[in-house]
Amino acid sequence: MKLILTAAALVLTTGAALADAHATTVRMGTEGQYPPYNFLNDAGEVDGFEREVGDELCARAELTCEWVTNEWDSIIPNLTSGNYDTIIAGMSITEEREEVIDFTQNYFPPAASAYVAMDEGADLEGGVIAAQTGTIQASHVAESGATLLEFATYDETVAAVRNGEADAVFADKDALAPTVEESGGELTFTGEDVPLGGGIGLGLRESDDDLREKFDAAITSMKEDGSLNELIVKWFGEDAKTFE
Incomplete structure (x- = not known):
């Protein structure tokens, strides 16, 4: 009887430990x-x-x-x-x-959001601005008067600028900074930084x-x-x- 109770207790203890680990x-x-x-x-x-x-x-x-x-x-x-x-x-x-x-x-x-374009003269107020869908940057562009062009991923927003679909991309400045640096001068920051969120x-x-x-x-x-x-x-x- 004692052995059975001990075994039962061991099963319960092991089960509790597993439940704890899962939790x-x-x-x-x-x-x-x-x-x-x-x-x-x-x-x-x-x-x-x-x-x-x-x-x-x-x-x-x-x-x-x-x-x-x-x-x-x-x-x-x-x-x-x-x-x-x-x-x-x-x-x-x-x-x-x-x-x-x-x-x-x-x-x-x-932190700041920022615009990046192929040249500093990009039209940020009346042009086409790329932003990632569902972001605070997309909402800001939609309210700014510019034409919003949304993409599912960040990489697609940058590609839209490079291939001429968009005049600029608007995103977190911290994400854009390495992209600009790695572009070798192809891309540049333009306009004023915008604090959001x-x-x-x-x-x-x-x-x-x-x-x-x-x-x-x-x-x-x-x-x-x-x-x-x-x-x-x-x-x-x-x-x-x-x-x-």
Whole structure:
């Protein structure tokens, strides 16, 4: 009888441990096409600033990260439907998005958006401006009076400028900077920088309050010990905006 009870207790303990292990696994949803925030490396793995930030946040929150990629235009619907547990994909915190999902505090401070064109004389007010679908930049262009040309990916917006479909691309300046540098003078910044959004945060389902609190605490600890600023400088350069 004692052996049976012991075996039963062992099964229950093992089951609880497995349930615990499963409960601590968090699926991190990202795009994988927005360097240096996130991209797929030569091994086909998620890499970049947000991979390092996400892994460190999970470690501090005592969670296990699993990385999932998803196309940008359906990244919020696939969060709310349960295909993953967070969005960590260069997503700016906006009132419109907060009507559908929750955000943690920002892990990247509010930064500038900018225009890039083939020449500095591009018509930004009455011309055709490319932007990625579903971004705050696309919304800004739509309200600016210029003609908005939307694409599913960041790379397509830049290609539209290069092939003459668009006069300029409007996107996060931090994403555009390496593109301009690597273009060898083919592309250039033009016009004034535009501050948009409340910084970048992790998106979560509105029902996941406990998970949001864990990530908020981890983000706070990274801000306090300077490790978040270190990663920002590592991926975006010495001139990048950091937390004070």
